[in-house]
Amino acid sequence: MKMSKGRMARLFLGLAAAGVALITCGSAFAELGQPAPWEFKLQGSASPVMDTITWFHNFLFVLITCITLFVLALLIIVIVKFNARANPVPSRTTHNTLIEVAWTLIPVMILVGIAVPSFRLLFEQLDIPKADLTVKATGKQWYWSYAYPDNGKFEFDSLLAKDKQPRLLGVDNEMVVPVNKIVRVQTTGADVIHSFAVPAFGIKIDAIPGRLNETWFKATKTGMFYGQCSELCGKDHAFMPIAVRVVSDQEFAAWVETAKKKYAASPANSFASAGAAAQ
Ligand SMILES: [Cu+2]
Numbered sequence: 001m002k003m004s005k006g007r008m009a010r011l012f013l014g015l016a017a018a019g020v021a022l023i024t025c026g027s028a029f030a031e032l033g034q035p036a037p038w039e040f041k042l043q044g045s046a047s048p049v050m051d052t053i054t055w056f057h058n059f060l061f062v063l064i065t066c067i068t069l070f071v072l073a074l075l076i077i078v079i080v081k082f083n084a085r086a087n088p089v090p091s092r093t094t095h096n097t098l099i100e101v102a103w104t105l106i107p108v109m110i111l112v113g114i115a116v117p118s119f120r121l122l123f124e125q126l127d128i129p130k131a132d133l134t135v136k137a138t139g140k141q142w143y144w145s146y147a148y149p150d151n152g153k154f155e156f157d158s159l160l161a162k163d164k165q166p167r168l169l170g171v172d173n174e175m176v177v178p179v180n181k182i183v184r185v186q187t188t189g190a191d192v193i194h195s196f197a198v199p200a201f202g203i204k205i206d207a208i209p210g211r212l213n214e215t216w217f218k219a220t221k222t223g224m225f226y227g228q229c230s231e232l233c234g235k236d237h238a239f240m241p242i243a244v245r246v247v248s249d250q251e252f253a254a255w256v257e258t259a260k261k262k263y264a265a266s267p268a269n270s271f272a273s274a275g276a277a278a279q
Pocket residue numbers: 139140193194195229230231232233237240
């Protein structure tokens with residue numbers, strides 16, 4: 001099948017227009033803290049770690065695009081210039097010191113250029129700064145329990161609320177944290193391995209029975225942020241969302257006061273039962 005030049009140009013133009021439409025669509029629907037239809041980029045960032053992750057992702061994307069285009073250009077040159085018809089008498093050259101040194105050194109330099117920001121990001125994630133508060137998230141089949149050991153010692157369950165929006169992400173009791181404060185998140189599993197993940201904060205950490213893992217985030221924006229259990233943990237794995245409400249310091253203090261009373265009698269409240277056992 002032969003295509004005229006005009007038709008080909010129109011086809012390319014159409015494809016480009018579709019691409020642009022898709023990109024603008026993706027960002028038009030994008031909402032902070034939750035997934036959006038047709039989204040193919042990372043979720044908007046609401047923490048310093050996620051800022052770095054987003055930057056590193058974009059940096060690598062540009063880099064691999066350049067490398068791929070460069071290799072593609074070399075392949076096209078070889079195919080066009082050095083095929084048997086265009087180049088019937090091939091050169092017998094087998095070595096070229098300059099090129100050999102270049103194709104060893106340049107990739108090494110590229111890898112070092114990737115390694116430096118990569119390790120910096122890894123340390124930023126793993127080196128937990130002095131925390132302003134600790135929240136312990138326990139993964140259970142199939143919901144999360146949140147404990148606040150520093151703020152009045154209470155614990156409560158957070159279950160999927162079928163009537164709440166966004167669909168399959170809304171919960172009955174959200175985890176609440178203050179804005180611009182360093183939150184240490186400790187995770188563990190009560191039955192099987194779960195995984196605590198909130199994309200906008202750039203955190204994902206396994207919740208393993210018998211072990212206490214920890215990570216951290218500093219939410220830089222107020223609002224609702226959603227995540228999901230990210231380790232296949234059983235039949236309702238898809239129905240144990242994570243909902244984090246980020247509020248101001250005053251709102252957080254007020255919430256702690258009401259939460260202490262509200263969850264005092266909660267069956268999840270390990271502090272209450274520990275207190276009762278001690279008496
Ligand atoms: Cu799970």
